[in-house]
Amino acid sequence: MSEDAFVRLADITKTFPGVVANDEISMSIRKGEIHGLLGENGAGKSTLMKILYGLYSSDGGDVWIDGERAAIESPQDAIDAGIGMVHQHFKLIPRLSVAKNVVLGMREPASAFRADGDDDGFVSSLTTNRLVQGLAARFTLGLDVPEARIQSLADDYGFDIDVTAPVWQLDVGERQRVEILKALYRDVDLLILDEPTAVLTPTEAERLFETLRKLSDQGLSIIIITHKLKEVKSITDRVTVLRDGSRIDTVETADVSRADLARMMVGRDVLFQIDKDEVTAGEPVLKALDLRTDDDRGIEALSGVDLTVHAGEIVGIAGVSGNGQIELAESLVGIRPVTDGTIRIDGGDLTGAPPRAFIEHGVSFVPEDRHKHGCAESLSVMHNAILKGYTDEAFGDGLRLDYDASADYAETLVENFDVRGVSDVAKMQAGELSGGNLQKLILAREMDRDPKLLVANQPTRGVDVGAIEYIREGLIEQRDQGTGILLLSENLDEIFDLSDRILVMYEGEFVYEVTPEAADRRRIGLEMNGGEAGGAEPQVAVDGGRSES
Known part of the structure; x- marks a missing residue:
């Protein structure tokens, strides 16, 4: 240096x-x-x-x-x-392949398109012809997409990704890798x-x-x-x-x-570890039996999952991205249809019910992608704050919105949850907030509803250390008030610090369960990757009882 x-x-x-x-x-x-x-x-x-x-x-x-x-x-x-930049929020075109997203906006040198054994031949003459280059520039991303070069680059950097796949088929983690690959593909001096x-x-x-x-x-x-x-x-x-x-x-x-x-x-x-008191879990607020669902490609993502979450407990789901966590969270709040199995919320059968029914039964949801599923970016902070309660009498008569009451409520959430950078709740769009402050707004909306069940998928992703401390304390407080919380996180420290029970998910199934006190991090890491370890602590059954390993 x-x-x-x-x-x-x-x-x-x-x-x-x-x-x-x-x-x-x-x-x-x-x-x-x-x-x-x-x-x-x-x-x-x-x-x-x-x-x-x-x-x-x-x-x-x-x-x-x-x-x-x-x-x-x-x-x-x-x-x-x-200078190259990888943005926090993706700048990708879902319909295009990984390779096409990588080369989008740049023109490959002629050498990138030469056919083997034709260094000075017909293909080479075409790629150097200005008329052909002009037509290619107008109607295509290039004469050809150098997929082999991009795949080789991805493999060199250790990215497990198929560069021919369309971006819409990728999960969030894979899309992030495409963004990084885009920047690394260009010859930059500062990244x-x-x-x-x-x-x-x-x-x-x-x-x-x-x-x-x-x-x-x-x-x-x-x-x-x-x-x-x-x-x-x-x-x-x-x-x-x-x-x-x-x-x-x-x-x-x-x-x-x-x-x-x-x-x-x-x-x-700043406190890096959150102290939590022991609480006695109550009755089940969520009971899912033999749950099956498909991902966006029509491939089975959940393979007969059984899951119970009790009032006053946090169940942490650990797993490598892409093993069914997103599909599990979305199916449990009515966003993704299930292909088999049942979902019971607080004793009521909501299998196949629309999202509104889950909301009315006291289910709150913090999605993985706060911009795509967590908010309406073009609407104001106020509208986003009341998004799940706009039909309540407190915010109007059902036909007209009481803007004063709605703004007062939004300002209370902004103040109580320390959402910063809000100049006017009624005029400022939610999409103008920084990522961490938007996350706090979403958490404020979902947690202030006093839910029976809170499904939180990566709740502290992309937020600063002070906000992480605040969010984790809020989750513990919610749990102490009797809410059942399903916590999905790829941060093992977070899973260990907050959970009362830990489930490991691999290829659409729960493969291991343990309490934080009895957990072995190495064993959990192995299970997350489909491995096995002999002689470890007893496995805990998914329904809360104990079974032999």
């Missing part, structure tokens, strides 16, 4: 109506450095990087690259300057990664980090925006911390602890 600054941001300022997102922020990135960018949701991290990538124009300040002032007014300017591991398993994240270390050793500069302090400690050379739009400090990663970084981010000490 060079000691000289390769990219330098000088006094970058950016304001939005009523908000100073970046207040004269300066930072530098060295050549070959992996630089962490930390801060709470809404601290200004993504805004700063969008300015560097040309998505936003700054109100003041300069960008310097290799000692020269750079005029970056668009993403194309950034790409031309050797910006906005929450790159938010949907990756620990093994996949470590594989990515190994790749990033190799790239940095080759001279690539990397900026990682992440809320995961363990990742910062394991992968970065230096860290810049932002708070409320201002730069707090830039430090050598080796010289600070996780607690130090959390304190710089939040301005106070």
